[in-house]
Amino acid sequence: MPFVSPKILCRRHGLTPKKSLGQNFLLHPDQARRLVAALELGEHETVVEIGPGLGALTLFLAQAARRVVALEVDSRLIAILQDEILTDLPQVEIISQDALSFNFLALSRIEGRPLPVIGNLPYQITSPLLFKLLSEKAAVRVMVLMMQQEVGQRLLAQPGGKDYGILSVLLQYHFRLEKLFSLGPGNFYPAPKVDSVVLRFRPLFREPPGVDEELLREVVKAAFATRRKTLKNSLSAQSSRLGHSPAHILDTLSALNIDPNRRPETLSVLDFVRLAQALGERPSPTPKNAPAEPAD
Numbered sequence: 001m002p003f004v005s006p007k008i009l010c011r012r013h014g015l016t017p018k019k020s021l022g023q024n025f026l027l028h029p030d031q032a033r034r035l036v037a038a039l040e041l042g043e044h045e046t047v048v049e050i051g052p053g054l055g056a057l058t059l060f061l062a063q064a065a066r067r068v069v070a071l072e073v074d075s076r077l078i079a080i081l082q083d084e085i086l087t088d089l090p091q092v093e094i095i096s097q098d099a100l101s102f103n104f105l106a107l108s109r110i111e112g113r114p115l116p117v118i119g120n121l122p123y124q125i126t127s128p129l130l131f132k133l134l135s136e137k138a139a140v141r142v143m144v145l146m147m148q149q150e151v152g153q154r155l156l157a158q159p160g161g162k163d164y165g166i167l168s169v170l171l172q173y174h175f176r177l178e179k180l181f182s183l184g185p186g187n188f189y190p191a192p193k194v195d196s197v198v199l200r201f202r203p204l205f206r207e208p209p210g211v212d213e214e215l216l217r218e219v220v221k222a223a224f225a226t227r228r229k230t231l232k233n234s235l236s237a238q239s240s241r242l243g244h245s246p247a248h249i250l251d252t253l254s255a256l257n258i259d260p261n262r263r264p265e266t267l268s269v270l271d272f273v274r275l276a277q278a279l280g281e282r283p284s285p286t287p288k289n290a291p292a293e294p295a296d
């Protein structure tokens, strides 16, 4: 079946797009083709699509990949996809599942290789999905994701600005990010209130793994927990989360020549990595009033 405008499909099926599911469907096949081309699919690959909606991307994915696994939560759309849009495309498998609970690692193990992942994301799940994909990056070969411009800016932000935060540090540590193109509201039905941007993510694997990634995540979250505070204050307030005393955290900062009076948004990704490495390597000294170890 060729690309049919989502406006026509919605009218034909008496379907009202659900705002709560971020349903802003792509209007133009050329934009869908651009997103799919950015995955540089091999014809033997299995690709995962998040939120196929009315199949704008799915149709082009089916032409370029061996298998398409598409995760969708809206049963109204699944019915239309199965009965009308993807009828002669057995290589497409629609799975009725929340992408946030999908096991990307398990599928990649079955396929025996990391997977391309694509989605015009429902904006409500963008951040949790990015954190999930980051924790399952071993399952990912490349991701091409469309999101709100504002979230894209946060991902790409450099230290110093208001956009730089947890998402920027962690995503930039785990992925090489590229901004591909932006799309205005007129490219979607219904038109959203904001602009969108398409980013490509390629996983980075550091050899040897330089840092305990869980500790890095905790350090970054602790540092940004109270954005207006200095590192000294925010990290001290969160010290139990990091498994170190406030004094030890301060010592570690000064051993690394990081001024504890700096604010978290002034630290580079590398500064956070050094801090997490140092906290991982240097166990806290035993607190003075800790009970003595029993003698053998």
Ligand code: SAM
Binding pocket: 021, 022, 023, 024, 025, 026, 050, 051, 052, 053, 054, 055, 056, 057, 071, 072, 073, 074, 077, 097, 098, 099, 100, 119, 120, 121, 122, 123, 125
């Ligand atoms: N890919 C289509 C397109 O570009 O026209 C639809 C994109 S629309 C922005 C987002 C889609 O994600 C909708 O079809 C929506 O129902 C679906 N969706 C929303 N939450 C989801 C979730 N948690 N897991 C999987 N799909 C979801």
